[in-house]
Amino acid sequence: MALTESRPLELTTGVDATEDQPLGAFTRPRGVTGWRSWLTTVDHKKIGIMYGATAMTFFAIGGLEALLIRTQLMQPNGQVLSEEAYNQAFTMHGTTMVFLVIMPMLAAFANYLIPIMIGARDVAFPRLNALSYWIFLMGAIVLYASFFLGGAPDGGWFGYVPNTSITFSPGRNIDFWIFGLQITGIASTVGAINLIVTCLNLRAPGMTLMRMPIFVWMSMIAQFLLLFAMPIITVALFLLMFDRQFGANFFNPQAGGDPVLWQHLFWLFGHPEVYILILPAMGIVSEILPVFSRKPLFGYPVMVFSGIAIGFMGWGVWAHHMFAVGLGPVAVSAFSISTMFIAVPTGVKIFNWIGTMWGGSLRLNTPALFAIGFIAMFTIGGLSGVTHSLSPHDRQQTDTYYVVAHFHYVLFGGSMFGLMGGFYYWWPKVFGYLLSDKLGKWNFWLWFVGFNLAFGPMHLLGLQGMPRRIYTYDESLGLTALNTLSTVGAFIIAIATALFLVNVVVSRRHRPATMAADPWDGRSLEWSIPSPTPHYNFLEVPVVHSVDDFWHRKYTEDEHGRLVKIPPMQAEAIAEARADEDHAADHGHGIHLPSQSFYPFVTSLGLPVIAFGMIYQAYVVAVIGAFILIGGLYAWTLEPSFEPPPPPDPLDDEHAQGDMALVGASNPAIAATETPALPAAGRSSAATDGQGA
Template structure:
């Protein structure tokens, strides 16, 4: 590893890494593809830990009046399960695709801010570690992922669990914000010539909308978390009911963030499905402008419906009517998307490979979740469904049958591009069917138990309630899902290490990422492509299908300047972690952490993206 000096304003010589390899290569990387892989692998490990938490929850509920898991631990489990799946699994898995795929789809050599990108990963890892370390440091958060005040205040929750939750979420928020700033600028500003907004692949569009939602929604939860943190650490009164505070404030702030968050979780999956279906149907997406408009409308309406999570909090009939109507409105653009996917497949020549199966599975499952969503929008009858297993069924149809199926479709679809190898199709299909059947057997009966009056978040129930059979059934089916995920893991490891070589374009793809080698070279595109239409790569292939000769590139690889690796993103994240732990344990460390961050941020901002004399 060689290093070259560069100058800080105080004339201190510091050394920056130059194309290191091995562990240093990963620690200092600013390559969006490597960061994407880091994001994906970390998030998938988090997905597995969240899955283990889910299995423990289901095991406790397998029969009535069991005492396998203590109530306090059970409460920590369901809190951590939801927090993990939402913030540590689905969001960063989507972010993994943003990182790896977006620059390839828009014809760019990297993202707009490579080091910011690296920082967002390290901050995500820091947040994940803070959150998960709570299991080993005296107890995890135990107030639900929604953390409704005042049960999160020091009066009712003196332990450290909630502090881990507050700090973990804030650090994760910083990570998500950094990533989103980056992707908005990248998508606006780094498109290849001719790649107008209405020629963007739909996955890129969905990412763009997701990132906008994210930068507007996360500040709101950040404020709520800071308020809670000030309450717990410095005795402020934001949620102190003795001082006259109204706990509804938390719910409003949380759901003003929380509802856009739902679309942050689902829009990337919708984007993936909108890539997979056209490719495997050999047809363009049906109604491209309508798809973009529908998603934008959904994103906009996402800000006007938050109170439908609060129908039973006594907002009064006027507010309930308004939020009922706005919520019902969202069904319309969602329906448009559903019908347009059907239209895409209609008349196509559909190859039902694993990604297609997952995409179609997404459609049929998300449909059920969408319909039960419309059922909740009826605030009057939602009084019976709120906080029951009916809601649990709904969110799992949307987030597991929806987001996770979409993400699995994406993993299988882009696996050959990311690794250069082909996954095992038989295992893939087996994986799909087990997960698909398991998902329905697990979550469908929850609709029924919910309407039979089983509340959420209860660690036990009586045998006389009529819930026992279905709960046992759900638990067995949940184990089946776990088995399906195990097959997925086996498939991934086996194929990544010894799969067949995939080739550049195994699916006869339509978008730019398939026009370059698999796995892509560091610089992605030797020549920046010039885009003339939507699905430009497909049209180019159609025109030149007779002549098999590729145009020779005039660009020399050595002339391509790429951003150089850097230590600073990692070090800033380290400072952030120390500052975070400081708030939980001792404010001195917060000072030290902030100090480290100030210094490293300054060093970062004086470090040029490229050393001018390094070539």
């Protein structure tokens, strides 16, 4: 492959020895439309959209699994699912919603928004970004391939041993689960490194850490949690794999192994994971509320530090998932106390959101409704969480529907409400049209009612002693009415979710010819650029002077401290003055986007091949997969991240500018390998024009 082909060489003397030849087995893709542009894109916006679309697809699949579960439980002695099918349904529902829905949705928001919120033109490593998406997709495919290859995983999303050991789960179901999660874990780690570097290194001039939008802060904390949590589940999954495939003894009690080790490893990952799922959603809500209250976020620094506090304390509470295991009084007390403590920074956040809305001029558009719904639902979920910290109480609730109610209130009532609010809020920035507010409100209220109908009764069911993960119950237990109510709620949620998709289609049909850049009168930098976001994000990299910098360009205070709008003329003058300050008078010409590449996709293809080789113990296949992976990485390394622009085609000059032009050189992020020594003839028309202009 690319290994044998020539590449630009640079001698140590600095003498130019470049050979201008395409690299690799593929010609460098250049198109910006068509399927190929999606396959090869390194644009954080396209990757964000792909993450979002994939996550939405899995949301529908995971939702169908939930409906199957609820239909089975609607009546006593349900006949819809067999015992085995029910185990598969709840396992895949949990695994899908955590790993294939909420995590990629958060990745979607982080990918799309972080660069445009911090004034960057892309993430730090655009190709790695593409790689993490493709790896994630491959992991999802491996996980779901199980349905067609002998049955889906059925050990619960937590995969407790010894139930998942080879003795009790001799099929391949669990192996698909192990490798599917292992692969998505790699995607998360790669993505986390990339976004951490982006947040730390690519902020626009003047944007200190304490001027970063709160969503960026919360996402960055979540990425740090991912960075440190993922290797732990990686190890846990490896140990289980060695047990299942190579007869190791890690979880084999007969040889002295201890199944509780699995629980410790899993929850040492699993509890930070909970905060990975909720922190960015908290960030989204913290972005929406100030805009729709027309007030700055109440206590911005406190919000930041409470997020950091949650990030740290999230590592010290994992054993509250294991109070019924028999850890002994000291450990149980310690984890009880730490669990109570972590409610403090969370409570701080809730009061800050209320403080943000207090005295503001609230506009109850759909995003605001979802954000307020988030606060209410998350508070209920948070409070039932605090009840779990009381270990005697927890002993009663363990493995009952009370727990199911709790985590749906924080993950659905929390994360999903926040994410849905985020969809409505940023939709115009991403796709160039607003979602209908009328349908949106129907969406919200149906969701809200359906959600509370579905999960509210589960508190009572749990307190009445209904255990989790059972596929039928007897009529004499008196659980029928509440279960039926819950199922009705689940179907209302499904209708409301369908309404969201209807809204997307209908609003798209009625979309305006042009979309205002700033439809909500927003506060952060992403609203200062056109909608939908242009390829290059920022024509001129902004200089930031305060938190909510964009707001301060639009509004000022009069002598009585009242808010007054800066007249548009004056605003323009300020903008110009700032542009002068930026000296960015070249209007974006001569900026280069990082070039598209096939290799992230090609590299990611190696992983499912390895996984299938391992699952079926066909190690030759696994070795082939490893070669694909390594070959892809080498071809990738030998390919410069920036390609010289193609020789100008006189007929195609405008087109070339639109496609290639723009972006980058002034961005520390991506202004990188300016390929040395372009032949004079090959110099980009864009760059030359830019100098002329």
